[in-house]
Amino acid sequence: MIRVPISRALAMALALAIAWSPAPAQLPSLGDSYDLTPSAERRIGERIARELFRDPDYIDDPLLGEYVQSLWQPLLAAARARGEMTSDLDQRYAWRVLLGKDRTINAFALPGGWLGLHLGLVGVTTSRDELASVLAHELSHVTQRHIARMMAQDRRQTPWVIGAILLGALAASKSPDAGAALITGGQAAAIQGQLNFSRDMEREADRIGLGVLTQAGFEGQGFVTMFDKLHQASRLNDSGAYPYLRTHPLSLERMVDMRSRQPLGERPAAPRPDLEHALMAARARALSSGGVELQQALVREADTVPADASPERQAATLYAGSIAALQMRDAARAARYLERLKPLVASHRAGARIARLMSAELALASGDADRAQAEAGAASLRPETLLAAQAALRAGRPEQASQRLQTWVTVHPADGTAWQWLANAQSAQGQALRAIRSEAEARVAWLDYPAARDRLRAAQEMVRRGTTDHIEASIIDTRARAVESLFREQALER
């Protein structure tokens, strides 16, 4: 799980524990290890996820999100097929991966089936098999209910306090001076113990994860090459950039175990060249929280990439350089890299699409909203939909943006970002009542029920002052009642 710089984590945990101080009767009882019900665990996870959604480091990048889903969904299906995931857990847990901009190499499982994945980790993987191996390992911590067991094992702390400690640790792990706050002392070590999985749990997550990984159609070698990569990195680098290692101890035993489970006669092969993965890892590097220094480095790499490097490497370097240049507001430079990228990916379906979407992003940033909308195209996929809607809005055609987003949220009602853009489009059309309801739906999607309730109350007040939109008024009443009960449920868990 996560690195715990203890002073801030503890301070936050205590503050939260007090704020949440539970009446004993409302606590899930802590008897045997499974007494923490999946529903209770899910609610703890939702409280943590709610904070993550608000965190400025949380990133909803449609392309990276879609790519991670393309690995995550087959892993979930494989876990179901192998009987690792009971239907109870399947229904009650969130099974969602949230991306963080953090450039450190980290991934972690939270209570209730929420996973955190740092762009820093995505950025160092060289194949989809490697990234999938990390997801399969974390997924197996969840299906084996390691978190519930860990929480239940420690009777000194209520699950809610452990949830608070996790939250504090998450907040503190991103602090730039986190390295200065490493764990020392007995009490801190005890808390560190609560947050880390045991060696047995790590071994179990490796073995079950490997089965899930290969059943889902990925190469089991992904585990081996990922371990090799982490192992080598840990020998060269102990600057705190590898929190994953601190929380998932990489013993020689685990490496040998994974190697020995590969099919006989297969040696750790170099990862298969994979243009789509190379581009997505490059995007993760470019969007991670490295600041101007990182952007300048990526631009330098794009300027100096050797012409005899593999096409995947050239394409990835140019793509990262183009995104970095755009972030530095140098659109001309971004366009130059993109022009060099296009011929390298033209014959590759996913690669050509990624280049076309980059072209749309560039056009939007350069103020050419018409071209951005045209480049984004009409496909009913998330990156296309959100980009085209943004472009339509910028071009002064909010009705087109509304239409497209309305269709999208009808099928994907939990998409907070789409609801927020829809609110902007409706607002630009002068549809104040609808806009405020869409804003409320965005807050529901981000699990922020108090904010959703406030907006729905404001909408009801608007209706009382007179409206002709009776259909919307009746939807608002229905939603206000539903959100009120979600709000109460969340408030009860203090």
Ligand SMILES: [Zn+2]
């Ligand atoms: Zn682990």
